[in-house]
Amino acid sequence: MAKTTPPVKLNETVTLTIDRIRQNGMGLAWANDAKTYPVYIANTMLGEVVDVQIIQVDKLSAYGALKNVLKANPERIDAKRDYLLEAGTAPLVNWAYPAQKKWKQSLVKDNFAAAGLTVQVAEAVTMDEQVPSYYRNKTVVPVKWQGGQLQSGFYQRGTHQLVPMMDYFVNDRRLDEVIVVVRNLLEKLAISAYDPDTGQGAIRYIMVRRGYYSKELMVVLVSNEPTLPKQEEVVRAIVSELPDLTSLILNKAPKKDYVQLSADNETLYGKDQIEDTLLDKRFLIGPNSFYQVNPVMTEKLYQTAADLAKLKSTDLVVDAYAGIGTIGMSVADRVKQVIGVEVVPGAVADAQKNLALNGITNATYILKDAPEQFVEWQEAGVHPDVVFVDPPRRGLTPELIEKTASMEPDRVVYVSCNPVTAARDCALFKKVGYEIAGPIVPVDQFPQTAHIETVTVLKKKG
Numbered sequence: 246m247a248k249t250t251p252p253v254k255l256n257e258t259v260t261l262t263i264d265r266i267r268q269n270g271m272g273l274a275w276a277n278d279a280k281t282y283p284v285y286i287a288n289t290m291l292g293e294v295v296d297v298q299i300i301q302v303d304k305l306s307a308y309g310a311l312k313n314v315l316k317a318n319p320e321r322i323d324a325k326r327d328y329l330l331e332a333g334t335a336p337l338v339n340w341a342y343p344a345q346k347k348w349k350q351s352l353v354k355d356n357f358a359a360a361g362l363t364v365q366v367a368e369a370v371t372m373d374e375q376v377p378s379y380y381r382n383k384t385v386v387p388v389k390w391q392g393g394q395l396q397s398g399f400y401q402r403g404t405h406q407l408v409p410m411m412d413y414f415v416n417d418r419r420l421d422e423v424i425v426v427v428r429n430l431l432e433k434l435a436i437s438a439y440d441p442d443t444g445q446g447a448i449r450y451i452m453v454r455r456g457y458y459s460k461e462l463m464v465v466l467v468s469n470e471p472t473l474p475k476q477e478e479v480v481r482a483i484v485s486e487l488p489d490l491t492s493l494i495l496n497k498a499p500k501k502d503y504v505q506l507s508a509d510n511e512t513l514y515g516k517d518q519i520e521d522t523l524l525d526k527r528f529l530i531g532p533n534s535f536y537q538v539n540p541v542m543t544e545k546l547y548q549t550a551a552d553l554a555k556l557k558s559t560d561l562v563v564d565a566y567a568g569i570g571t572i573g574m575s576v577a578d579r580v581k582q583v584i585g586v587e588v589v590p591g592a593v594a595d596a597q598k599n600l601a602l603n604g605i606t607n608a609t610y611i612l613k614d615a616p617e618q619f620v621e622w623q624e625a626g627v628h629p630d631v632v633f634v635d636p637p638r639r640g641l642t643p644e645l646i647e648k649t650a651s652m653e654p655d656r657v658v659y660v661s662c663n664p665v666t667a668a669r670d671c672a673l674f675k676k677v678g679y680e681i682a683g684p685i686v687p688v689d690q691f692p693q694t695a696h697i698e699t700v701t702v703l704k705k706k707g
């Protein structure tokens with residue numbers, strides 16, 4: 246192959262036009278007339294003409310930092326929160342919310358088109374606020390001693406330098422307050438924090454989770470060491486400074502890897518879980534359990550999924566990738582039986598407690614890898630009417646899709662947090678006899694970010 250020289254040089258400033266917005270919310274501009282060499286630029290919008298300083302040059306593409314907007318998209322705003330762009334936590338913060346909503350709708354359509362599927366996509370279901378913010382019920386924040394102070398914030402990309410941050414804009418405000426209170430107490434008691442350079446020190450992260458309706462508060466100290474220095478003093482101080490504390494947990498995570506929490510928890514104060522409500526059902530939530538982060542939108546998401554499923558009182562329903570059983574339990578009253586599967590032991594334990602808490606007797610949750618469980622169900626002759634799937638970002642496996650089709654459910658309701666894998670998997674469902682019924686509904690669980698949740702209904706053909 247002929248050796249080509251990139252059309253841009255490191256540190257030079259160039260004027261570019263944003264041609265499209267990528268999946269992660271970054272603008273793409275072409276650096277050459279042939280449109281073969283893209284430059285990716287954060288904090289840009291479609292059609293904008295921008296001055297960009299080139300900050301990374303690779304063989305096939307480059308990254309640029311926005312210096313100046315020469316021609317702005319009419320929906321650009323100045324949220325005066327550019328630190329969020331650096332943190333990467335709210336990449337769309339300078340987009341007026343209607344522009345975020347419109348882009349997410351088109352993103353879903355484009356992803357399905359790329360997978361060979363022409364689909365209708367409804368307008369995104371959104372929060373009621375004009376500027377949706379302060380919605381997250383959980384945050385995990387790294388801490389580090391720097392310049393004689395214990396800082397909490399985010400790691401600057403590619404470095405071990407922690408940038409202090411107090412207002413995350415997307416967290417429930419009480420979460421941000423609690424992080425600061427706990428961090429200050431740990432600082433006062435001179436508790437060591439994990440240093441990624443040396444691999445030494447105790448506290449790695451502070452995690453806070455709060456019930457939206459219950460206001461119950463869980464603080465998790467994620468530690469590199471099995472006990473904390475001055476543990477009793479730490480507990481006493483946190484308990485006395487946080488009157489709303491329901492649960493204080495030590496999570497022992499001695500590994501030097503990217504997994505934030507281990508499965509090893511010790512309750513230092515209060516309960517092992519907090520409780521919250523979704524669609525009038527009560528849920529116990531442990532430190533390791535997946536629980537949707539935007540409670541207002543979660544209710545809208547589940548409502549949308551249940552409505553589109555057109556449930557009947559005779560239906561046998563599968564709740565796959567169930568977490569603590571929230572989807573299945575929110576529809577259990579309307580159907581004959583729910584059978585669920587989830588791979589995280591703590592989540593299944595919570596699901597079982599949640600069944601009892603809500604007096605639900607027509608649902609069961611199994612601890613297993615979902616594809617494996619689908620094989621077992623299929624071999625046992627199980628014939629569900631409706632299958633809900635809500636997998637992580639990587640989506641479903643071809644085997645699970647094949648086994649689903651073999652069980653011949655009338656409807657599959659695919660709840661997804663990644664339109665790329667949802668589109669890929671729906672194309673596979675099409676090959677095994679299912680078609681997309683009605684428009685795909687995007688649900689904006691993650692305003693100010695590039696993420697979007699979707700609900701797609703697949704119906705058995707013929």
Ligand SMILES: C[S@@+](CC[C@H](N)C(=O)[O-])C[C@H]1O[C@@H](n2cnc3c(N)ncnc32)[C@H](O)[C@@H]1O
Pocket residue numbers: 535536537565566567568569570571572586587588589592613614615616635636637662
């Ligand atoms: C996006 S969450 C959805 C959870 C739940 N449906 C909800 O709405 O809260 C995906 C869930 O799939 C679980 N999971 C991941 N891989 C799995 C697998 N191979 N088999 C079963 N569950 C899995 C995760 O632990 C997580 O609870």
